Amino acid sequence: MDQHIILIAFLLTLFAGLSTGIGGLLALLAKHTNTNFLSLSLGLSAGVMLYVSFMEMMPIALSSLSDGYGEKQGTLYMIISFFGGMLLITLIDFLVPKSSNPHEIHSVEEMNQTTTINKRLQHTGFITALSIAIHNFPEGIATFMSSLGSMDVAIPIAAAIAIHNIPEGIAVAVPIYHATNSRQKALWLSLLSGLAEPIGALVAYLFLMSFWTPITHGIIMAAVAGIMVFISLDELLPSAEKYGKHHLSIIGVVSGMAIMALSLYLFV
Numbered sequence: 001m002d003q004h005i006i007l008i009a010f011l012l013t014l015f016a017g018l019s020t021g022i023g024g025l026l027a028l029l030a031k032h033t034n035t036n037f038l039s040l041s042l043g044l045s046a047g048v049m050l051y052v053s054f055m056e057m058m059p060i061a062l063s064s065l066s067d068g069y070g071e072k073q074g075t076l077y078m079i080i081s082f083f084g085g086m087l088l089i090t091l092i093d094f095l096v097p098k099s100s101n102p103h104e105i106h107s108v109e110e111m112n113q114t115t116t117i118n119k120r121l122q123h124t125g126f127i128t129a130l131s132i133a134i135h136n137f138p139e140g141i142a143t144f145m146s147s148l149g150s151m152d153v154a155i156p157i158a159a160a161i162a163i164h165n166i167p168e169g170i171a172v173a174v175p176i177y178h179a180t181n182s183r184q185k186a187l188w189l190s191l192l193s194g195l196a197e198p199i200g201a202l203v204a205y206l207f208l209m210s211f212w213t214p215i216t217h218g219i220i221m222a223a224v225a226g227i228m229v230f231i232s233l234d235e236l237l238p239s240a241e242k243y244g245k246h247h248l249s250i251i252g253v254v255s256g257m258a259i260m261a262l263s264l265y266l267f268v
Helices: 003-018 020-029 035-069 071-095 108-112 119-147 151-180 183-193 196-207 214-243 246-266
Strands: none
Touching: 003 020, 003 119, 003 151, 003 196, 020 151, 020 183, 035 071, 035 151, 035 214, 035 246, 071 119, 071 214, 119 151, 119 183, 119 196, 119 214, 151 183, 151 214, 151 246, 214 246
């Protein structure tokens, strides 16, 4: 495969991962949380991911697998791969301690509360950062592998995951700042939690690229679609609901789907 495409895929994954640092920076600099904007943005990310998964990645996977195994068997392998991706991200969820949910809602107003150094808060911050890193690993694989197919699909996916990572950066920065009173530590740890995504991309490159065939491509596309649908339903939409009004999150979902549909139509 063209090394230029692989480099772009790495850069897109790095951009998506390091956007946790944007969340950390917002928590350190902003005075108030714009919950309506976050709700709309998270809904939009979910809409992009859902539309791309069902309208672009699944058809690509079906076409690749049908060419290799025939329509009936190819469809079966696509279904298995899709739910296999969901199973992978579900198992990762089970590995994360529920007491330190990485998607626990935090507001930047918390940064302005007067607190003393607290060992428990510091522990919570580190566990949250680790939990988010574990979650971000398969997201990095998903972003990287989708980037190898089409830039028209890859760029919106990277942007959607980047938006999704901003609240996660806030979730890391708030307890770390409370525990240490160090803005620098809070920012760096929020950045580091996102590095699991480019690491996921590197693992995908080292272990999946050597087996790259049209059939492998189909299986991975279907599995990545399953991962993205799970992320949308399990993380993005619940977070959007908690941050703002119900209708804003739904408007975001529909807008994300419409933007993605128009984008794919214009670049056919």
